[in-house]
Amino acid sequence: MRAIPIIGLAALVLAACDSSNNNRNNQGPPPPPPPPPAMASFDVTVTNLTNAQPASPIAVIAHQDGYAVFTIGSAATVGLETLAEGGDNSVLIGEADADANVFSTGSGAAPIGPAGSETVTIDVLESDLANLQISVSTMLVNTNDAISGLNGVDVSGLAEGDTWTGRAIVYDAGTELNTELAAEIPGPAGGGEGFNAARNDRADLVAMHPGVISQDDGLVASALTGQHRFDNPALMVRIERTD
Amino acid sequence: MKHLFSAIFVMASLFGAQTASATDFNVRIINLSNGIFYTPFLVAAHPDGTALFTTGQPASASLQAMAEGGDISGLVTDLQGLGATIAQDPAGGLLAPASETNVDLNTDGTANVLLSVVAMLLPTNDAFAGLNAVTIPTEPGTYVFDVPAYDAGTEANDELITGGGAPGAAGIPADPGGLGGTGGTGAAVADANATVHIHRGTLGDLDPNAGTSDLDSSVHRWLNPVIRVVVTVR
Numbered sequence: 001m002r003a004i005p006i007i008g009l010a011a012l013v014l015a016a017c018d019s020s021n022n023n024r025n026n027q028g029p030p031p032p033p034p035p036p037p038a039m040a041s042f043d044v045t046v047t048n049l050t051n052a053q054p055a056s057p058i059a060v061i062a063h064q065d066g067y068a069v070f071t072i073g074s075a076a077t078v079g080l081e082t083l084a085e086g087g088d089n090s091v092l093i094g095e096a097d098a099d100a101n102v103f104s105t106g107s108g109a110a111p112i113g114p115a116g117s118e119t120v121t122i123d124v125l126e127s128d129l130a131n132l133q134i135s136v137s138t139m140l141v142n143t144n145d146a147i148s149g150l151n152g153v154d155v156s157g158l159a160e161g162d163t164w165t166g167r168a169i170v171y172d173a174g175t176e177l178n179t180e181l182a183a184e185i186p187g188p189a190g191g192g193e194g195f196n197a198a199r200n201d202r203a204d205l206v207a208m209h210p211g212v213i214s215q216d217d218g219l220v221a222s223a224l225t226g227q228h229r230f231d232n233p234a235l236m237v238r239i240e241r242t243d
Numbered sequence: 244m245k246h247l248f249s250a251i252f253v254m255a256s257l258f259g260a261q262t263a264s265a266t267d268f269n270v271r272i273i274n275l276s277n278g279i280f281y282t283p284f285l286v287a288a289h290p291d292g293t294a295l296f297t298t299g300q301p302a303s304a305s306l307q308a309m310a311e312g313g314d315i316s317g318l319v320t321d322l323q324g325l326g327a328t329i330a331q332d333p334a335g336g337l338l339a340p341a342s343e344t345n346v347d348l349n350t351d352g353t354a355n356v357l358l359s360v361v362a363m364l365l366p367t368n369d370a371f372a373g374l375n376a377v378t379i380p381t382e383p384g385t386y387v388f389d390v391p392a393y394d395a396g397t398e399a400n401d402e403l404i405t406g407g408g409a410p411g412a413a414g415i416p417a418d419p420g421g422l423g424g425t426g427g428t429g430a431a432v433a434d435a436n437a438t439v440h441i442h443r444g445t446l447g448d449l450d451p452n453a454g455t456s457d458l459d460s461s462v463h464r465w466l467n468p469v470i471r472v473v474v475t476v477r
Contacts, residue, residue: 072341072471170466174341205341206341207275208466209466210278210465218449218460
């Protein structure tokens, strides 16, 4: 929520001016308080399309050009690594909140199970609409470091009541080797470790996820079965401008 | 990202009326995959009603040469015959996993209203990424196409790294990442579908010295899309 404190400050400055004005002249009715800034509101609904891959609580980020959750071929931020390896979106959201190109952020309340969905509402200043993009990110928790989501959907053209619907594919954060070992999979199929600062994938960069192999397809040590395999897309994302 | 299309979806609307108009644009190609290299890309703008391949139809000899061995010279000759606007090998060789390249095209004074982008996936027998004859947007902006992998249908996906890259020669021509194995017995016989179709994916195995495949199922598999093409119209 970057813009809100600035508006608060502006209101404070205005109030101070009014006060000194009144002291000097002491005439006329006090001016009305400044109107609250005009806001726009978006409902972001994520539906899990997979067979057996719960999606960790989603991160929803409203931003403009200059911010991206990730870039193909570049190393993941620690925030994305924390999400991708353990399903914890707080560090990613913290990074976004500290970015001058981010307008506001939101989080899902709980993991979204297969066939489940959740709606996160996110508000931005109407004055930010012209450049508004929305990104969504989540971990497929029965993996080492698979993420799904959308990067920078342009919603600047959405009028009140309009919706945009898209599907999200699955990426590999590139921060953890895809061992499929129970000890390294935080979801219910493994119950293992989440975030670990060590980066031991073949290359420390984000790319498409090649899919999981599973014990049913020859990876004997895998905690995963054929039930945990997935294909693209993994999520449906519906963005509705409600206000 | 102004427009996000699936290449397959765009295919459905290909046959509408086109108007010839000059377009100055950039084509950016991103290798989305984790363990797949691409042979030199062919990027071409070509006239309405033409295409490098059609799903459900047998591959041309030129497409087969590209898909089995990465040789785009036959397709270039075919396209030159159509008066196409052509860019060859913008990456200057192989395009590594999760890396990208781009090239400018200008169709001024031509009837070239469709865009195609193709290259072979390595290591595979005859898989290729194909953005197939999509209408080149004329309105300035950025257009994103997520592109799937096709199987040319011309060679058995035996997944054996033999150096066989000539059309009709069995096997995989090269393993640029050096993460494959040897000693496989052959993962598959001839394709059930001998026409161009969506590739069913690589099997691989986890035995570098034996098994059915020389490919590694933890390295060489992919899920679609395999490349992202970003067209920026000026």
